Amino acid sequence: MKQTNSEERLDYLPGKKRYIFQRRDIFSFSIDAVLLAGFAKVPGDKGKIIDLCAGNGAVPLQMSLRTKAKIDAVEIQEVLAGLASKSINHNGLDDQINIINKNLLDLENEVSWDSYDLVTCNPPYFKVTSEKGKNDNKMVSYARHEVAATLEDIINISSRLVKQTGRLAMVHRPERMAEIFSVMQKYSLEPKRVQFVYPKSDREANMVLVEAVRGGKSGLRTLPPIIVYGAGNTYTKEFKELYEKW
Numbered sequence: 001m002k003q004t005n006s007e008e009r010l011d012y013l014p015g016k017k018r019y020i021f022q023r024r025d026i027f028s029f030s031i032d033a034v035l036l037a038g039f040a041k042v043p044g045d046k047g048k049i050i051d052l053c054a055g056n057g058a059v060p061l062q063m064s065l066r067t068k069a070k071i072d073a074v075e076i077q078e079v080l081a082g083l084a085s086k087s088i089n090h091n092g093l094d095d096q097i098n099i100i101n102k103n104l105l106d107l108e109n110e111v112s113w114d115s116y117d118l119v120t121c122n123p124p125y126f127k128v129t130s131e132k133g134k135n136d137n138k139m140v141s142y143a144r145h146e147v148a149a150t151l152e153d154i155i156n157i158s159s160r161l162v163k164q165t166g167r168l169a170m171v172h173r174p175e176r177m178a179e180i181f182s183v184m185q186k187y188s189l190e191p192k193r194v195q196f197v198y199p200k201s202d203r204e205a206n207m208v209l210v211e212a213v214r215g216g217k218s219g220l221r222t223l224p225p226i227i228v229y230g231a232g233n234t235y236t237k238e239f240k241e242l243y244e245k246w
Helices: 031-039 058-063 078-090 138-144 151-161 174-186 237-243
Strands: 008-012 019-023 048-052 070-074 097-100 116-121 162-172 189-198 207-214
Touching (some): 031 189, 031 237, 151 162
Parallel strands (some): 070 097, 116 162
16 A cells, blocks of 8 residues: 555555555445456457446456456546546556546436447445435445435436447345346346345345346346355455456
């Protein structure tokens, strides 16, 4: 870890092939972002990818290790978009990854609809209620709760962005799976692959990776589970290999 100033720090992403700028007062990248980057089926080098709710850029940075395809990364928060831009520049990826500092609902003049091979998204997991979604830290609220866009907004926009037979890859919470599948099908995205992530083998899943294909035929594959921690709260061998394979 390299210290840059009182707020920012420069870290490695897993595999130590990409650097990422982060801040102490904002969520750092986490397991879900790294797993999503590995789960997504990236297109060939001439394809196009767009990452929604990009945060400080962990997903596009990791995907850039697997493809030379152009990647747009959409992030509403100026601070996070700035960190992502610094990371992209530091890794020499300015020609591949482009940051769009906009709400994903305001992309009309920023993107070409129906043109992307892959949409990825690590969205806010929680709905805004009278009790939840109003964290004193606005940046944390936007990262955790559907303040700027709902799950349906995200899936609708993803369907508009991706070309026919293109893919949407998303990480979310298992308790919202029924809603995710229903809304995907509403917008012509057919769920095709699902993979559950468990903190431990005797615990319930706390993450789910989902892939859908626009205009795809019905038929859902359930991939082998990912179990993060084994005895002694250390990474399982399988997870460690997956997490650090970059």
